[in-house]
Amino acid sequence: MSRDLRTFLAEQSAAVWELPRGLSRRYELTALQHALDARGEYPVLLARDTLGADGARSAIPVVTNLTASRVLTAAALGLPDHRCTAEWFARRSAGGIDPQVLARDAAPVQEVVLTGDAADLGRIPALTQHELEPGPYLTAAHATTFDPDTGVDNTAIQRCWLRTARRMSWFPYPASHNARNLRKFHGRGEPCPVAFWIGHHPAVLMGTQAKLRYPQSHWRAAGGVLGEPLRLVPSITHGERIMVPADAEIVIEGWAPSGVLAADGPFGEYTGFLGPQTPAPVCDVACITMRSDAIYHDYGSGLTDMLVPDNMAMEGKLYELVKSVAPSLRNVHVPASGRRFHAWLQLAEPVRGEARDALVAALAYRRTKWVVAVDDDIDIFSAAALDWAIATRVQWSRDAIVIDDLSGSSLDPSLPAGASTASKMGVDATLPPAAAPGAPRPVPPVTTVPADAATRAGALRDGADAAGWPRF
Amino acid sequence: MQYSVHSVETDKYAGNTTWAACPACQLWFPVSARMLEPAAPPACCPGCHREFSVKESRR
Ligand SMILES: [Zn+2]
Numbered sequence: 001m002s003r004d005l006r007t008f009l010a011e012q013s014a015a016v017w018e019l020p021r022g023l024s025r026r027y028e029l030t031a032l033q034h035a036l037d038a039r040g041e042y043p044v045l046l047a048r049d050t051l052g053a054d055g056a057r058s059a060i061p062v063v064t065n066l067t068a069s070r071v072l073t074a075a076a077l078g079l080p081d082h083r084c085t086a087e088w089f090a091r092r093s094a095g096g097i098d099p100q101v102l103a104r105d106a107a108p109v110q111e112v113v114l115t116g117d118a119a120d121l122g123r124i125p126a127l128t129q130h131e132l133e134p135g136p137y138l139t140a141a142h143a144t145t146f147d148p149d150t151g152v153d154n155t156a157i158q159r160c161w162l163r164t165a166r167r168m169s170w171f172p173y174p175a176s177h178n179a180r181n182l183r184k185f186h187g188r189g190e191p192c193p194v195a196f197w198i199g200h201h202p203a204v205l206m207g208t209q210a211k212l213r214y215p216q217s218h219w220r221a222a223g224g225v226l227g228e229p230l231r232l233v234p235s236i237t238h239g240e241r242i243m244v245p246a247d248a249e250i251v252i253e254g255w256a257p258s259g260v261l262a263a264d265g266p267f268g269e270y271t272g273f274l275g276p277q278t279p280a281p282v283c284d285v286a287c288i289t290m291r292s293d294a295i296y297h298d299y300g301s302g303l304t305d306m307l308v309p310d311n312m313a314m315e316g317k318l319y320e321l322v323k324s325v326a327p328s329l330r331n332v333h334v335p336a337s338g339r340r341f342h343a344w345l346q347l348a349e350p351v352r353g354e355a356r357d358a359l360v361a362a363l364a365y366r367r368t369k370w371v372v373a374v375d376d377d378i379d380i381f382s383a384a385a386l387d388w389a390i391a392t393r394v395q396w397s398r399d400a401i402v403i404d405d406l407s408g409s410s411l412d413p414s415l416p417a418g419a420s421t422a423s424k425m426g427v428d429a430t431l432p433p434a435a436a437p438g439a440p441r442p443v444p445p446v447t448t449v450p451a452d453a454a455t456r457a458g459a460l461r462d463g464a465d466a467a468g469w470p471r472f
Numbered sequence: 473m474q475y476s477v478h479s480v481e482t483d484k485y486a487g488n489t490t491w492a493a494c495p496a497c498q499l500w501f502p503v504s505a506r507m508l509e510p511a512a513p514p515a516c517c518p519g520c521h522r523e524f525s526v527k528e529s530r531r
Binding site for chain 1: 486487488489490492501502503504505506507511512513514515516517518521523
């Protein structure tokens with residue numbers, strides 16, 4: 001059986017919180033995600049009979065917070081430990097497995113085909129997540145277009161505001177490969193064919209986020225991450241020109257007409273701030289297909305739900321970039337608390353200059369803004385350990401590298417208006433190497449206790465009643 | 473090695489966001505610089521969905 005969203009939910013049923021019926025899709029589900037994030041709790045949320053802004057119930061259940069947990073998301077990839085993502089993801093997405101094409105009658109996502117007036121976006125239980133957003137948005141819609149010059153497909157998660165029954169605005173970030181495809185069609189005065197697919201196994205969602213060249217199909221990478229061929233089916237409207245995953249939950253197909261722009265946003269971004277209202281193309285819906293018992297998937301925008309899978313994929317990309325110039329690289333962590341801007345690199349006995357090479361390579365990636373290199377005695381998944389390394393191993397004028405005018409994210413709220421480049425910093429928080437193999441490093445020893453004393457202390461603590469102890 | 477602090481004064485305190493106010497309901501919301509260009513579509517108030525020209529609105 002092919003793996004999909006529902007096989008994952010069944011496997012991980014203990015991690016799924018089935019919510020009381022009748023919750024509102026306007027703010028209420030998102031508020032719950034914020035409350036859980038604040039408590040450091042990351043269940044998958046399954047909501048049935050949710051209410052739209054007009055109070056109408058939807059028969060289509062909503063799943064959100066699917067990927068808020070690193071542990072659960074790693075499990076979806078088949079990884080025993082979320083801290084092993086970087087090397088694994090770099091290897092699996094580079095390898096790839098060719099997709100398999102199904103006939104239409106074998107594709108679950110085309111069990112229901114709605115065309116004409118029946119292709120009504122009002123059927124989709126989209127959420128209005130944050131204040132100042134103008135209405136319900138698709139947040140986990142994977143927009144698939146193709147390059148008209150080569151026919152090569154491209155897929156990216158891009159937001160869509162459901163404006164009317166048959167029209168949504170669609171915001172492909174201007175530097176994205178989908179925006180390049182769109183501009184090519186519009187440059188010829190033609191509407192851009194597009195399909196948006198929603199809901200799949202988290203490994204497929206992450207595999208399609210592998211950062212690729214242009215033009216380069218995402219289907220092979222998704223199969224590589226999934227560990228089996230991704231099953232595809234020709235879309236109803238665009239045929240083999242746009243394939244969609246056969247085991248997705250919902251597909252919205254249509255055309256983005258040339259010369260039509262609509263004001264889209266404000267919209268909550270990964271930074272935790274709202275992006276401004278901005279001109280965006282629109283998509284006129286031609287067809288909606290879905291499973292007969294479809295589940296709608298929503299990503300909590302700017303919440304760990306969206307940051308975790310994105311950042312884990314980014315760890316793979318950084319691993320690949322940095323490893324080629326710094327072979328001592330062991331691991332990479334892109335912490336959700338730093339949004340996409342911070343990356344921690346763990347190096348094992350780097351030679352002179354290698355930590356700085358690693359920093360510069362990582363800073364060349366558009367998304368990073370602050371990168372810290374540490375030795376392999378530092379747990380890069382512990383904020384306290386990172387803080388200790390930075391506090392005790394850095395002289396700022398010697399160990400910090402500031403580079404201005406590198407490519408950055410225009411959504412960074414600290415940039416000046418109109419800036420298209422960013423100022424970035426790398427910090428070498430590694431210790432100097434020993435003068436000879438086996439000799440101590442030329443720094444003071446770290447405080448330790450003997451291993452047997454540590455074992456006895458642990459046992460003593462485990463036997464104590466800690467209920468009334470202060471936690472902080 | 474010394475670093476100089478450059479243009480922080482102007483950059484930091486100028487901010488980066490243009491706000492528009494809806495002429496109907498007075499809701500303030502952020503708009504991109506592209507919304508001020510001649511080819512821009514009308515702004516759409518996220519509160520009441522009234523469409524209006526950003527250029528002619530209170531900013
Ligand atoms: Zn208004």
